[in-house]
Amino acid sequence: MADFQPLPASQLADQYDVIVIGSGATGLTAAIQARELGLEVVVLEKESQLGGNTNRASSGMNAAETNVQLKHGVIDNVADFFHETYQDGGRLNDKDLLGYFVYHTAPALDWLADHGIPLTDLTITGGMSRKRTHRPASLAPIGSFLIQRLLHVVREAEIPVFAPVKVTELLKDASGAISGVKVVAAGTERRVTAKAVILATGGFGASKEYISRFRPDLANYKTTNQPGATGDGLQLAEAVGAELMQMDLIQIHPTVQQDHPHVYLIGEAVRGEGAILVNDQGQRFVNELATRKIVSNAITALPAHSAYLILDQGIRDHVKALEFYDQVGLVVHGATLAELAAKLQIDPGNLQATVTEWNAAVQAHHDEAFHRTTGMERGIEQPGFFAIHVAPAIHYTMGGIHITPKTQVLDGNGQVIPGLFAAGEVAGGLHGNNRVGGNSIAETVVFGRQAGQQVTLYLRSLK
Numbered sequence: 001m002a003d004f005q006p007l008p009a010s011q012l013a014d015q016y017d018v019i020v021i022g023s024g025a026t027g028l029t030a031a032i033q034a035r036e037l038g039l040e041v042v043v044l045e046k047e048s049q050l051g052g053n054t055n056r057a058s059s060g061m062n063a064a065e066t067n068v069q070l071k072h073g074v075i076d077n078v079a080d081f082f083h084e085t086y087q088d089g090g091r092l093n094d095k096d097l098l099g100y101f102v103y104h105t106a107p108a109l110d111w112l113a114d115h116g117i118p119l120t121d122l123t124i125t126g127g128m129s130r131k132r133t134h135r136p137a138s139l140a141p142i143g144s145f146l147i148q149r150l151l152h153v154v155r156e157a158e159i160p161v162f163a164p165v166k167v168t169e170l171l172k173d174a175s176g177a178i179s180g181v182k183v184v185a186a187g188t189e190r191r192v193t194a195k196a197v198i199l200a201t202g203g204f205g206a207s208k209e210y211i212s213r214f215r216p217d218l219a220n221y222k223t224t225n226q227p228g229a230t231g232d233g234l235q236l237a238e239a240v241g242a243e244l245m246q247m248d249l250i251q252i253h254p255t256v257q258q259d260h261p262h263v264y265l266i267g268e269a270v271r272g273e274g275a276i277l278v279n280d281q282g283q284r285f286v287n288e289l290a291t292r293k294i295v296s297n298a299i300t301a302l303p304a305h306s307a308y309l310i311l312d313q314g315i316r317d318h319v320k321a322l323e324f325y326d327q328v329g330l331v332v333h334g335a336t337l338a339e340l341a342a343k344l345q346i347d348p349g350n351l352q353a354t355v356t357e358w359n360a361a362v363q364a365h366h367d368e369a370f371h372r373t374t375g376m377e378r379g380i381e382q383p384g385f386f387a388i389h390v391a392p393a394i395h396y397t398m399g400g401i402h403i404t405p406k407t408q409v410l411d412g413n414g415q416v417i418p419g420l421f422a423a424g425e426v427a428g429g430l431h432g433n434n435r436v437g438g439n440s441i442a443e444t445v446v447f448g449r450q451a452g453q454q455v456t457l458y459l460r461s462l463k
Helices: 025-036 052-056 067-071 078-088 095-103 105-114 142-156 208-214 232-239 292-300 321-327 337-344 348-364 439-461
Strands: 015-021 041-044 121-123 133-135 165-172 178-185 188-199 250-257 276-278 307-312 332-334 385-397 408-410 416-422
Touching: 015 025, 015 178, 015 232, 015 439, 025 041, 025 052, 025 142, 025 188, 025 439, 052 142, 078 095, 095 105, 095 439, 105 439, 142 439, 165 188, 165 232, 178 416, 188 232, 188 439, 232 416, 250 292, 276 348, 292 385, 307 348, 321 385, 332 337, 337 348, 337 385, 416 439
Parallel strands: 015 041, 015 188, 188 416
Antiparallel strands: 121 133, 165 178, 178 188, 250 385, 276 307, 307 385, 332 385, 408 416
């Protein structure tokens, strides 16, 4: 990504077939798919850095019934993926969106592999019954890996990307169809016409305005989101009559390091590979791989409103992101559990007893205390020992623009707004009241591809 340079605003043309707003994985995927289907497409990004919130994703991409799973001996079922996601989302998920999603995750994984982006390792996230979370063989965090390689494909396909360019308004023609955008580029306002626009602007997790409007109880929470996640796509869509849905459904991520000026999300893969959570007494208090909503509520209910992730070298070897967490000073080290406990100011006897009990549960594959059934492939017994202090923070906004499974944007009467498409976190309905770890990256590719395909069909229908 460091060697990918957006084009200067002076090269922005007056007209394209399709304008994609946002350069995260959804926007880049949509642009690649549309370009490969013969459209002249442009990507506009308001921030100087490309990649949006995708850059911060760490765990992986969920998919079911994949060849990768079979190579790892995992036999899966798309129907199970659907039902578990529906259950985890409080049964508030849009069933049509969810159905399209789960049945297109395996093809999306194949599409990435066809573009030189293989995800051949597996882990597990909360709320899932088996390993569906695909990640790079290097175990690198999924987000930056995906963005770097999608940008390589974008370069090869000669798709123009402009940043920073802020879209300030969606334009309509006399029939009510979207006909382009107003932008501010290099300090100058311009109009760029297009036959269709794809909104891939991400969520509103960094918008104090939207958070205060829809969830005032979360107004003082920190966020894992990048600063640009301010709901711009929602504002643009609302202004042309789009309906917003489930805007009060905001996900709090349970394991976020907040002791530094920069907030760091500690990915679910850490728990998926065997880490446990303890309170300031050194005791477990929750099934660490329950849904994010349950784990976050359990941490918030503690007197300290925070907890510690506890792991060993064996777990660390399976989560490369821990090298980064350590490099930026988030990881507490101990040669022994007693030394680690002393550094955390936790009773060493309690911590040792907790870990001993957990290791026995792993051996027996039976967690009598909290009924955890996944992420139990290894105990916590290989020196050294490590801890990360975590607390919940705003992570993901499940609500957003009301769309069809074809990514068409709907107005308040349930009518399609011609020429306007939306995909990724800017759209609402897929996740219900709890987004499962690994489903957001899957959503970017599944619905990014869908947007690229559907915008192509729409343009063909105009001829």
